[in-house]
Amino acid sequence: MSSHTTYLARLREHLDALEVPWEQGAHEGETVATLPGERKLRTVVSLLLGERALELRAFVIRNPDENHEAFYRHLLRRTLRLPGLGYAVDASGDVYLTGRVPLAGLNEMSLDELLGGVLTACDEPFNDLLRLGFWTSIQREWAWRVDRGETTANLEVFRAELEEQTPSGAPDSVKP
Template sequence: MGEGGRTVDPLVSLRGHLDTLEVPWEEGTRPGETVLTLPGERKLRTVLSLVVGERALDLRAFVIRNPDENHEAFYRHLLRRSLRLPGVGYAVDGSGDVYLTGRVPLAGLDEDTLDELLGAVLAGCDDPFNELLRLGFWTSIRREWAWRLDRGEPTANLEAFRAELEALDARSPEEGGPRDR
């Protein structure tokens, strides 16, 4: 119940909280859905879907696609991180793509709780992004680095891995460094 005994629409309430927190949002395509695009430091952006149900707020954010390699270490890393994330956890869809999901009761959902939840989403999607790339896509990253260097292409999108990649370039092929290009 809201002020004066009126029932407050939880969707209106959620969007009001987002406005108070100055988080831009747009109406989603599903009933009760609100979509946010959160800026990141490692991952360019995280798109978050919030769906207001009868009793709970469901959330879902894409983290990263199905890894190419090193699956055991990749998923172990995610599971260990899940232990530290309040209100959210990792899930894998039928294609193996990784999402962050959660369900929070609507009762008591206020700006502080929503702010903490958005922080948990960024902690689960943005914070581990480079490590997930290292674990699940290192061979592709190395190929992309070599391709860009061979053609004089910019390497800015690989900057987070520069030191490791340059160290590999300095090694001989026998030590696991690059082959003749």
């Protein structure tokens, strides 16, 4: 068995031990793990095994509609607190979290810490990023749902702010 195959098997064993769901990725040496979130429903992480390092990439949020400067400043400030991880933007402006760790030190504990960092970096700022980059869309969606008596369940986290901006608030007929 080659060392690449050994590292890949070990990575997947560690994911199993940590009870992190995973599947084989589309590329050779790629494993795709799914992390459950609180603010963001889930974070999908591509773990790509290289010759000497494990590279990771996780989608954070799409290109913001507005307030770009504050949005990216927020991400850059958070990057200062991310050991071995950083935010990146693709050609479409979508935000990803990236990282690279040496294979030599990869064990169950270091993988757990790494995935914990990924989850924190993707999940923790999610609502703040929505406020910064998509607030106008959130307001329009809220108004549309309230006007039609549709559910506002996935906007509940913003309810107080949205009702504060709407003089009458949400009618009682709105489904939570």
